[in-house]
Amino acid sequence: MDAARIKAWQVKATPWDAGDVQPAFRELLDERWDEVGVSLDALKDGKALVAGCGRGCDAAFIAAHGIDTLGIDLSPTAIDVAKKHLASQPGAPSNIAFQQADFFAFPLPNDERFSLAFDYTFFCALPPEPFRKQWGARYAEVIRPGGLLICLAYPLDGNREGGPPYSVSEEAYDAVLSDHFEKIYSKHPSQMAEDRPVGRDKMLVYRRQ
Ligand SMILES: C[S@@+](CC[C@H](N)C(=O)[O-])C[C@H]1O[C@@H](n2cnc3c(N)ncnc32)[C@H](O)[C@@H]1O
Structure with a gap:
């Protein structure tokens, strides 16, 4: 699986790469965040993580909301693309770093745990066995x-x-998260990517207990 993903970036076979922030994520943070019931400000004394960040648009979007963000990807090519893409964006946030790393094994920066993480098309990229349980843990x-x-x-x-x-x-998601997380939000987005039939995406927010 890992080798296939790394190769995908090398040969530019990355159909998942929307080249922009996911509309559903933009909607959640900018229009629906009140419904989640947690202040974004309360997360700013920690850092955000985007694992399997790809081009890094969602990571940069979090950083633009004032939360220091780390985007990691196993593929060095993806990290290179993310750095170049960020540098090409006028007014790009500076409180963001991209790093080639394995989600399952990277050391926590300064031994500090994250206050926020965003996961999109990373969970579904992993073979369910054995990775889903490991992903939740x-x-x-x-x-x-x-x-x-x-x-x-x-x-x-x-x-x-x-x-x-x-x-x-x-x-x-619930099955591998419920031991340590409480689900506090679950809603289909109203804005769907053009190629996505309504109902194929859902925004879920879990709070670490
Ligand atoms: C389907 S892509 C999604 C990329 C990005 N989230 C997006 O929406 O454009 C999954 C990404 O996970 C990365 N990946 C796979 N296994 C990984 C691991 N163990 N640690 C970090 N990244 C990994 C791949 O290189 C790939 O860029």
Whole structure:
């Protein structure tokens, strides 16, 4: 799986790369955040993590909201693309870093756990066995108590065989997070990417207990 992803970046076979912030994530932070019931300011004394960040647009969007952000990706090419893309954006935030790292093994910067993490198309890129349980356990390890994990769940398309992307369900996220996280928000976005049928994405927010 890892080698395939790294190769995908090298040969520019990255169909998931929207080249912009996910509209559903923009909507949540800019229009619906009141519904989550947690102050964004309360997360600013910590850092945000975007694992499997790809081009890094979602990471930069978080940073632009005043939260220092780290985007990591296993692929050095992805990190190179993310750095170049950021540098090409007028008014890009400066409170952001991109680093080539393995989500499952990277050392926490300064031994500090994150106050926020955003996960989009990372969960569905991982073969369910054995990675989903490890994914949930790792987020529990790297997010501090009270910190948030925002998941844009995709693709919610039942029990389709094979992947990536592997089919996901809200229950699949709950199953690997509920030991350490409380789900505080669950709603379909109103703005869908043009190529996404309504109902294939859902925004889920979990709070680390
Ligand atoms: C489907 S892509 C999604 C990229 C990005 N989130 C986006 O929406 O454009 C999944 C990304 O996860 C990265 N990845 C795979 N395994 C990883 C790991 N163990 N640690 C960090 N990144 C990983 C891949 O290199 C790839 O860029």
